[in-house]
Amino acid sequence: MTEIRHIVFDIGKVLIHYDPDLPFSRLIPDIEDRRWFFENVCTHDWNIEQDRGRTWDEAERLLIALHPDHAENIRNFRRHWHEMVPHAYEDSVALMLELLDAGHDVTMLTNFAADTFVEARRKFPFLDRPRGVTVSGEVGLIKPDRGIYDLHAASFDLDPAATIFIDDSQRNVDGAKAAGWQAVLFRNAKALEEDLERFGIRP
Numbered sequence: 001m002t003e004i005r006h007i008v009f010d011i012g013k014v015l016i017h018y019d020p021d022l023p024f025s026r027l028i029p030d031i032e033d034r035r036w037f038f039e040n041v042c043t044h045d046w047n048i049e050q051d052r053g054r055t056w057d058e059a060e061r062l063l064i065a066l067h068p069d070h071a072e073n074i075r076n077f078r079r080h081w082h083e084m085v086p087h088a089y090e091d092s093v094a095l096m097l098e099l100l101d102a103g104h105d106v107t108m109l110t111n112f113a114a115d116t117f118v119e120a121r122r123k124f125p126f127l128d129r130p131r132g133v134t135v136s137g138e139v140g141l142i143k144p145d146r147g148i149y150d151l152h153a154a155s156f157d158l159d160p161a162a163t164i165f166i167d168d169s170q171r172n173v174d175g176a177k178a179a180g181w182q183a184v185l186f187r188n189a190k191a192l193e194e195d196l197e198r199f200g201i202r203p
Helices: 021-027 031-040 044-051 056-066 068-079 090-101 114-123 146-155 170-178 189-198
Strands: 006-009 105-110 133-135 163-167 182-185
Touching: 021 031, 021 068, 044 056, 056 068, 090 105, 090 189, 105 146, 133 146, 146 170, 163 170, 163 189, 170 182, 182 189
Parallel strands: 006 105, 006 163, 105 133, 163 182
Antiparallel strands: none
């Protein structure tokens, strides 16, 4: 096994919590109505296009044209985004910071809209600690597309075979492996510490 020299963290659901239900449980109290809204209006596929670089203005305009009766809650998705990321996972963050303090090379690769990532950086200053980050909304590529892994490796001079990627999505883990990286599925900080130790990485 190639010695791991580079550690790459995903952000959402690895370092910070993300849950659209948090504001929408108040905005759409009925569980079935809320489920319908996320399955038919502000869907995952709609939201991921902002991660790919589409502006919120365009996203809202397109969706309101299709669902004019839901215009207010469509706008509420971006308006209340800050409530969807209420806290960091302190144990995961502590592990990342320990790795940095021990001298490991740490970067981040995330599917994130460009403007909400600016907001997240203000809210969570530890996001400035790693050597750098590739934000999908800034580069117009998203995981698990091969291009974003290759771009990240080129941008930060990473040897793919000597790189380990940590993500909560199996599709994104598989995408990293297809790009020649090592990768592990994030479950919790304790499991991640054990996964890293299997690769010979200790804080």
